Amino acid sequence: MMTSFSVSVAQAAPKYAGVVIDARTGKVLYSEDADSLRYPASLTKMMTLYMVFEALEAGRISLSTKVPVSKNAAAEPPSKLGVGAGRSLTVEQAIQALVTRSANDVATALGEFLGGSEQRFGQMMTAKARNLGMTKTTYRNAHGLPNTAQMTTARDQARLGIALRQHFPQYYGYFSTRSFKFGKQVIGNHNRLLGNVRGVDGIKTGYTRAAGFNLATSAEADGRSIVAVVLGGKSGASRDATMRKLVAAYLPKASGSRGG
Template sequence: MKIVAFFVILAGLAAVGADNASANPKYAGIVVDAKTGKVLYSEDPDSLRYPASLTKMMTLYMTFEALEAGRISLDSRVPVSAHAAAEPPSKLGVRAGSSVTVEQAIQALVTRSANDIATALGEFLGGSESRFAQLMTNKARALGMTRTTYRNANGLPNTAQMTTARDQARLGIALRQHFPQYYAYFSTRSFRFGTQTIGNHNRLLGNVNGVDGIKTGYTRAAGFNLVTSAQADGRSIVGVVLGGTSGGARDAQMRKLVAAYLPKASRGGASNLIAESRTPAAPVAVAASVPVPVQPTASPAVVAATSDVASLSLPNAGPVPSGRYEEKLAGASAYAPEPNARGAAAAVTAAMGARPMAVPTPAPEYMPQAAVREESVPATDSVTTASTRPSANSAAGWVIQIGVSQSRDAAMSLLQNAQDKGGQVLRSAKPFTVAVAAGGAQVYRARFGGFDDQKDALNACNALKKKGVACWASLQ
């Protein structure tokens, strides 16, 4: 009996050793209720990881934003440069000097995760891929992705390009909520390009109940990544798995997370959790509702709108060594949101527990000459209503801002344009302008007030976006 017990103990020790050997320090995961922002599950959600091709989610966010603002259309041609054509696989294999449509580019990113087309889109929208990467990082900050930095449009290896599971969940929610008219592309099972029929890398589509996207990713340094959206029975979640040891292990883990946490998600909640906020790095456009065509070599047209956790026997997790990232942050300044960027963005930040971090100060070349930085705005603003009947409520409560102009007349024109397009959406809203000091000059914010609460303002802004009017809602 003693001999049997001895071998049992040895077997147990061997099993423990095997578990430790299989522990995956790259792993990070999170599941978020997409209607309330509540974190249903997390493991190392704020540890830095490489995004790999999850990067293309932000490339697509920027593309959808340009489509919504009217700066490009689905039929616009995206030229493929020699640099883009030379990117390594996965790729569509388009020759340098040729082009694809924006819609083909979207489908190529969603299905094949084409690196060449992601680079081409970045050059098309940003003038250069490096400039586009800075715009991607600025957008990440505006969405509350405080620990994400982009250096390219496709996710190919770059030691300074990093993210977290929490940030990717935030982006996944934002994609679905901000662009419902384009989100269906993430459900594309396959598409035809020339003689090719290209299938989607996401093996959960059509195989897991409720899954409707979003994106896979892999590099040797990152491991196998996956962001998944699932909706069923009025419930909605976004899950993230980073650093899987294989595609099969990653997919199996996501299946477990969807099965365990989708039934626990709420059936009710806010209509739009991720509200865009101003950041010190984000330039402010002069007119948010005026479509600006994008030229392949032009500067980018920047438009302002700008927990109880059940155990699933997950692998032991630990952060990747942080030294390789910290050296890139030398001389960084601390990021602090604009004081009045509150409301929905602040609520979901609290719910998801986003952690601020030091971020690189943007290089001067990324700041347009005419950019206005709103953090220089004085504490008190002078308010002028655009209507003939001034309202005491114009500058209080929840508001929608549609743009900033250098003259009051131009700001009022923006308001009139929004009213013409918005119709019934703005029937009870009160248009007004706010004069603010910026860099020694005076500019005018074009806003609508009179909304009873956060939900009303967000719903109105979402409706305006569908009508081609860029906007953002905030507490005045």
């Protein structure tokens, strides 16, 4: 009986973990439980987008390529865009749907499209994580909905944030999308720090009950650049408040040089 009890406690009170890394030098400026395993929740979609940007850069797809939505993808729980099964959307719309609404249906559609199946895409994502030095991360799906095998660490997510910015500067601007129009819907970004905290230019929010409230943030000002990750926040507001403090405290401490 003990085990089921401890599992439910873990779900009710996810533990905090955080890290701030100087994006220019890779130096760790702040760290708390940065290497402890946590659930990524929708931060998973940062890797889904990494795979999309890589396919774009390689010319395998373009922004106007149509992504079909399967019955499996259309059936994902919210948050979702609500594209019906058998319909499609462009790669660019899919990117915007992931960045703003964190749409699970669209994430699965992208995974199936790029990987052939969600399972295969999870393997591709995990292989890419290893490639990027994310040694403790395992992906099983493209969206981050609960899967006990899908684990990561704050440090690994920060590494991914830095890789997104450094490897795909031409697509990185999508992370600061404030809103986008899809049919009759106008969809705002879940990231409350965008436009409210100086220097913040994206990346991604996440929440599941087991993960708590997660946020990966990239900030750049005065020639300094950091990526910060907060996992296991108690609420969206407290997570955002923690991140505001981290950005305020550590962005001025980042190196001003272009090295690294």
